[in-house]
Amino acid sequence: AQSVTQLDSHVSVSEGTPVLLRCNYSSSYSPSLFWYVQHPNKGLQLLLKYTSAATLVKGINGFEAEFKKSETSFHLTKPSAHMSDAAEYFCVVSDFLNSNSGYALNFGKGTSLLVTP
């Protein structure tokens, strides 16, 4: 099964400083990778996705992630944090279940991003 590991359970940054949320993946084939964000008491929203096209993927709200096969990483970055970025972030890999089931998403444990004034 394909899996992801989010290296930090909590990250705290000051408003206006860069954001780095780290994710490593484990996959036996070329993976499809995603970052989702979850604000308090909300569902999950897709930030960006990598599906074997450009290795640098741009998403919504100024976030981007770079797929690095040599490092098996898919870290999420943003040049300047806003207060509204405070949320839970999930790194996700698409996993092929079987020929009947197709695909499902496997989630990392999440990184809680705190943005301080």
Place this chain on the structure above:
Amino acid sequence: ETGVTQTPRHLVMGMTNKKSLKCEQHLGHNAMYWYKQSAKKPLELMFVYSLEERVENNSVPSRFSPECPNSSHLFLHLHTLQPEDSALYLCASSQAGPGELFFGEGSRLTVL
């Protein structure tokens, strides 16, 4: 508006109750999913329906019973739950394949 609507948003039930969670998607997708989100644990895939047929049951206890009457609706029937079943239950939909899932806002379940 995410295109995936879940009701109720909050549910409190006793261990002997029977209740149901409902999910409806307006995106024309052909696959629907139930995930469980507990504190301190990763999201757990519970069930997958593709073309209205259940294709995955991820070792979920029988006290959880899914139903998918058509491609737009998905239910999770709950019966004799345990307090450890308290969690946020998320419904999602997608087009079959390794693409993104679209999530509802979840149903927060508390079992007393």
